[in-house]
Amino acid sequence: MKNPILLRQPGAAAVTLAAPLAALDTADAVEHLNSMDRDDAAAVLAALPVPRAVELLEQPELRDASVLVARQDLALAAGWLGQMAHDRATDIFQGLDAKHRDQLLWRLDPDTRDAIRKLLRYPPNTAGALMTTEFVAVPADWTVGRTLQYVREVERSRETVYAIYLLDPREQTLVQVVTMRRLITGEPDAPILQVAQATPPVAVDAQMDQEEVARLIRRHDLLAIPVVDARGHVLGIVTVDDVLDALIAESTEDVHKFGGMEALDKPYMRIGFGEMIRKRAGWLGVLFLGEMLTASAMQHFEDQLARAVVLTLFIPLIMSSGGNSGSQATSLLIRALALRELRLGDWWKVALREIPTGAVLGAILGLLAIARIAVWQYAGLYDYGPHWGMVALTIAAALVGIVGFGSLSGSMLPFVLQRLGFDPASASAPFVATLVDVTGLVIYFSIAALILGGTLL
Structure with missing residues (x-):
């Protein structure tokens, strides 16, 4: 923090308003402000001595700092920004709307104004946007x-x-x-x-x-x-603290994307209902259209389903297993790419690793499926018919194919997205699951036709 300049002395009412923060350290005071209504938080900040208000505003954990500054008298807001580290002042200034920025810019001292202008020239998420000029x-x-x-x-x-x-x-x-x-x-x-x-x-x-x-x-x-x-x-x-703050924000954004939605730019409880719908509806709509292809695939195999209804019992089991294996692979590869453990040119090494891995995982699940069908058949819990052994073999073979395909496609998708210039985190778990669902049905019924042809089919 720069040398403080006291712009005004707080009166008795202001001291009373800011009293709850007196006994709190900086982190607890920020948490207290975050729990308050924005108008009340802005009033509390205005009541504090300038050095204390600046100290709190400089904490990245303080939510809606730009909103709190925008609700102040322009002279007070300019005084606050002038006492902050230039990188933090730039972050807050950037969060203001155009009207407030125009009104506030010329009230800043020349050094702060020049520093903010320089830092605003750099693209977000770059070293220039993160750096401070005070060293x-x-x-x-x-x-x-x-x-x-x-x-x-x-x-x-x-x-x-x-x-x-x-x-x-x-x-x-x-x-x-x-x-x-x-x-x-x-x-x-x-x-x-x-x-x-x-x-x-x-x-x-x-x-x-x-x-x-x-x-x-x-x-x-x-x-x-x-x-x-x-x-x-x-x-x-x-x-290092600026990097950590930036990476935490970026990790949060990646988690939102991986969940199949647009990243939230505010805390969950501060997102309005309309904005929440907008952030989530787009991806849900895309995924819904993708799942329609699953219905189309099932319609294509309608005759096989009519002749062997027992196959429908295992569709959810097989599809979820393929989606789960794909999501596992995607999670591993997104993280490895983010940590620079892998490069784009390593895709073939990953493929050679995931193909046998997926096949073995599928075989393990296939053995569990065979055991389950056999136990149910012999215990009289369900009658899978005279060809239950071939049905069990079909399920096991399908699991090997679908889990193997899920692992391979889930591992390759982040490479494809990064090669096309997109964020690998966009390879969300729901997206991978939808992809595997559609292709998994084709694999399932193709294997069923090979094994059960001439018996059930």
Whole structure:
């Protein structure tokens, strides 16, 4: 947080309104605000001293921060944004409607206004959109003692001081990075480069996807990573907490997509009824149309069903098994692709792995099906007819084929979507299940025709 500027003193009524937050730490205070009506939460924030209000607004866990800022006096809102870290101020500013942004922009101090304009230029979910421009950078020819003194002077206005970036004195390009631990252990008169890390600094381009940024931070065990332009000038830094917040939001979006719906951009209880219908109806409609193909497939095999009604008893069992195996494979592959454990070129390795895996899983289920049919037949719980053994063999063979196909198709779908430029998470479990349902019926009745031809069929 920057050095606070008290814009006004709260009166007695304001102090009373904000009293419940006095005894709470920051996390609990944010949770308290989240539980309140938005108008009440906005009033409480307005009643707080500016440093405390800014501290709460800077927490990513605070819901609808843009809404709370939009309901304030423009001068107060501008004062708040001016005291925040630039990346958080940009997030809140971006959430305002166009009218509020236009009214508020010219009330911001020049530094904040310029920083927000620069950060708004970068596409969402990139290093540039995540970075903050408030970091510690010093010339590479300084001493340890001079650098420490500078850190003491500016630390309140910087997002983090755990890493200090050393710049070429003339070109202002990134030369090296020194950690705070190394800095405080150095001799005051020693050159700063003497305590810097020995390996070249790890840096990213402003257009890099946030998932790749997170991978680099995890791989190199960093607390922050610099964002540089083509000439090596430091544009900003991405801190590990900003990456975590972004990835949690992205993971939530992926979970929604995988469930077969559009991602929610608000907490569940704050989504209006109409918006909830709109988010869910589209995918349900698409899946319903897909399931109509299942009805068409059953109509195609109407004669076989009429001659061997017993086959209909196992349709739900077989279809669900294929859908479940496909969903398992899809879940595994989406995660592996997200973690960069696999590349697009590895699709054939995955296929060679999933084909035998699916066949063995199908065989296991097939043996269970045979046992179940035999027990029911011999125990007199159900009479599958004189050809019950062939019926059991048909079910077992169909399970091998359908579960194998489900595993293969479920594993290949994320590769196909990523190759076409779509998010692999769009390969939702309901979508895979619908695909396997339609093809599974064809496999089921084709196998039944081969095994039961001349007997039941």
